[in-house]
Amino acid sequence: MTDAAATNIEAIGLGSKVDLLNLTRSELEAFVVEDLRQPRFRADQLWHWLWLRGARSFAEMTNLSKDLKARLDVRAGIVWPAVDVARTSSDGTIKLLLRLADGERIETVLIPMGEHYTQCLSTQVGCAMACSFCSTGELGFTRNMSMAEILGQILVGREHLAKAGLPTVRNLVFMGMGEPLLNLGELLRSLETLGSAEGISIASRRATVSSVGIPQALKVLGDSGLAVPAISLHAPTQELREKLMPKAARVPLDELLGCLDRYPLKPRERVTYEYIMLGGVNDSLAHARQLVKLLGQRRCKVNLIGYNPPPPSVSPAPPYRAPEPGVVLAFEDYLRSKRITTFIRRSMGQDIAAACGQLKLLAGPEEPGADRA
Incomplete structure (x- = not known):
């Protein structure tokens, strides 16, 4: 994660959470597979919701399980200006x-x-x-x-x-x-x-x-x-x-x-x-x-x-x-x-x-x- 990304996360009060909009495609995939222990295709779904559909919350992501949404709420955030x-x-x-x-x-x-x-x-x-x-x-x-x-x-x-x-x-x-x-x-x-x-x-x-x-x-x-x-x-x-x-x-x-x-x-x-x-x-x-x-x-x-x-x-x-x-x-x-x-x-x-x-x-x-x- 870059210094600017880390600074932004600290500023918005996410603490140890990851701002998903600060992750490139490869970084998002690594987060999904290594941190969340999810299959790789979940990164494709998240990317689609974040950048194509413009989702502001995990609740909007209808093809994700309740369990995964709950884990995302704990580990990550989506922060728009x-x-x-x-x-x-x-x-x-x-x-x-x-x-x-x-x-x-x-x-x-x-x-x-x-x-x-x-x-x-x-x-x-x-x-x-x-x-x-x-x-x-x-x-x-x-x-x-x-x-x-x-x-x-x-x-x-x-x-x-x-x-x-x-x-x-x-x-x-x-x-x-x-x-x-x-x-x-x-x-x-x-x-x-x-x-x-x-x-x-x-x-x-x-x-x-x-x-x-x-x-x-x-x-x-x-x-x-x-x-x-x-x-x-x-x-x-x-x-x-x-x-x-x-x-x-x-x-x-x-x-x-x-x-x-x-x-x-x-x-x-x-x-x-x-x-x-x-x-x-x-x-x-x-x-x-x-x-x-x-x-x-x-x-x-x-x-x-x-x-x-x-x-x-x-x-x-x-x-x-x-x-x-x-x-x-x-x-x-x-x-x-x-x-x-x-x-x-x-x-x-x-x-x-x-x-x-x-x-x-x-x-x-x-x-x-x-x-x-």
Whole structure:
């Protein structure tokens, strides 16, 4: 059992009990066979109930004997994050403020994408990176999240959507609170668990891990084959990146890009570079030319993201301003003219502080779209 898993069990008061959502498929099988002295197929049944059916209690598991349910009640628990507040944006985006078992809180976002939802997952309580344009960084870092807490966001999200009669989650982006690669062990366990056909069943090609870029961890992620990274670049030069993302920029751009050039990709895969456009700071055609010089020969695509200022109630004088729409289009056109695949990512959920860079545990009932659980 990992340190994060053990910490979570202690925090929720389970004592010597095992939180089953913190066990990978092989760990669950070992628990069933070695601890409970049950046949191996019982692990298949439990896995199905936990991850496919979303059971919150052993009483719901109708194909288990009374004796086994009683033993599970003594030895194990199932702990979901609790929904403190749910907010719905005018564009259909849903943000859930979740309370973890030890009282810490995080946010997850459900983004409508036609016939399904994409869910933005948090991996840490707070964030240690302190990027100058990101509200989450102002919170500082509290702790890493366990696999149960990371994947528990999906269980809660799917249940919320089902109760509302809405389509389910099909794609995942690890772009919520925290730097995923600074919680590498629990991230890998989560990615491994996602692909189980009898569980959450989201293939690796539908999961994207967003990171500021940590070479040693990127190598481990690449060797695992579990996900393709989206790199938070946000500047075309080392000097500008140091101003915008001083902690991330401790890794020189040359070193980071060299690591990504070696990242193992399948034939149709490319590394995504995320570029938040800050009005008057990094959005000129001169910056676009520098970005082409940086990425032009690389196997990549670029996502342009307009800066999302925090709500006035949080920051009356935000440090940056959003770029002008015409400037964004000109930037995109220039990159495309140089044969760099480029997309402008539509910002969704701005009116409920759910857009990129806005997650900051806003819980006040006065906020638009708030619905306390």
